[in-house]
Amino acid sequence: MWYSFVDVEIHLENIVKNFLFLQESCSSLVPVIKADAYGHGLIPVARALTHAGAKAFAVGSVEEGVALRLMPFEGDIISLLGPVEQRDFKLICEYNIIPFVYHFEQIENLGEIAKRQCPVALKFDTGMARLGFTEKDIPRIIDKLRFYSNLELKIVASHLALADSVENDFVLEQVKRFNNICQMLTQAGFKFKKSLANSAGILAWPETYYDFARPGIALYGGNPFWGTNWQEKGVSLRPAMKVRAPLVNVRSLSKGETISYGRTFRAPSDMKVGIVAVGYADNYSRSLSNKGWVVIKDKRCPIIGRVCMQMMAVDITGIQSIERGDMAYLLGGRNVSILPEELAEWWNTISYEVFCVLGQNNRIYV
Numbered sequence: 001m002w003y004s005f006v007d008v009e010i011h012l013e014n015i016v017k018n019f020l021f022l023q024e025s026c027s028s029l030v031p032v033i034k035a036d037a038y039g040h041g042l043i044p045v046a047r048a049l050t051h052a053g054a055k056a057f058a059v060g061s062v063e064e065g066v067a068l069r070l071m072p073f074e075g076d077i078i079s080l081l082g083p084v085e086q087r088d089f090k091l092i093c094e095y096n097i098i099p100f101v102y103h104f105e106q107i108e109n110l111g112e113i114a115k116r117q118c119p120v121a122l123k124f125d126t127g128m129a130r131l132g133f134t135e136k137d138i139p140r141i142i143d144k145l146r147f148y149s150n151l152e153l154k155i156v157a158s159h160l161a162l163a164d165s166v167e168n169d170f171v172l173e174q175v176k177r178f179n180n181i182c183q184m185l186t187q188a189g190f191k192f193k194k195s196l197a198n199s200a201g202i203l204a205w206p207e208t209y210y211d212f213a214r215p216g217i218a219l220y221g222g223n224p225f226w227g228t229n230w231q232e233k234g235v236s237l238r239p240a241m242k243v244r245a246p247l248v249n250v251r252s253l254s255k256g257e258t259i260s261y262g263r264t265f266r267a268p269s270d271m272k273v274g275i276v277a278v279g280y281a282d283n284y285s286r287s288l289s290n291k292g293w294v295v296i297k298d299k300r301c302p303i304i305g306r307v308c309m310q311m312m313a314v315d316i317t318g319i320q321s322i323e324r325g326d327m328a329y330l331l332g333g334r335n336v337s338i339l340p341e342e343l344a345e346w347w348n349t350i351s352y353e354v355f356c357v358l359g360q361n362n363r364i365y366v
């Protein structure tokens, strides 16, 4: 954001380490770099992972796939959203992108427009109930694919709804439904790759591995099992994003005085206060008012009062030698760190959203 003092440090080497760590469990990974690589930057992340051995990527929109192709990247590019707008069909053919398709109109449009062999990935709904064909659609899918011989069924995929929840039966229920679907298509003579697992699947459910898995959050160091009794499975993942903003003022607040809009915080005793140049205009949520923490000089400091548009106040009472210009870490830190999951909890959201929205600030690759 051009008006912002917030800097986002991206540690690409941690994304590479996370990739290699996940690969120890599941050898075939297609990294998910949708939404600007969860706020980490599509092209820098793709470049780092390509050097680390990634042979294919999954993006969200077709447009993102085009950006990746122009990097340039020669391997397989899967678009998880598939064709949405009319022009996406042309782009898919032109830039050789493998689209997820999940309704018949997409198959028909693509079949009509593709001048040469066009690979497609069929997305099936096995429990997310968001996108995807169901078992009932299979006879008609088979007809369509036989009719449009320019379409090549390359991948059959589905998505897990509850893999980050410990010891639940639904993952295996989805596996069962997915197996059925794959079997029906195999019996009809199709050959294709199968893919089901997300990050949580890779960390905890080997039954979901199939031909390749699609890790997202774990690549960026988010632990899908944080706060559960399977937390251990993801503790060696390293967050790749640190977010910081400078202190623009240091002042005192006398006992009984209030601070910021709405007068929601009253000093219980004499305090020292730091004003940090970050606010909701930098995608740092106002819901962190009186709830969140930052790290300054390796000390955790609580947010006091309301988070404003481009500023907020933190309690720095008792911390020596803090001055204007010192950095407040909103995420990560040096020796003392704020975990993405902690920030997400104060924010009442998940690490995914923290990365996506804070990552929209100015990024620095270190």
Ligand SMILES: *Cc1c(COP(=O)(O)O)cnc(C)c1O
Binding pocket: 032, 034, 080, 158, 159, 197, 198, 199, 200, 214, 215, 216, 217, 218
């Ligand atoms: C986002 C996404 C993933 C990655 O999920 P994580 O939980 O971040 O690992 C995998 N597959 C699909 C279809 C997705 O949309």
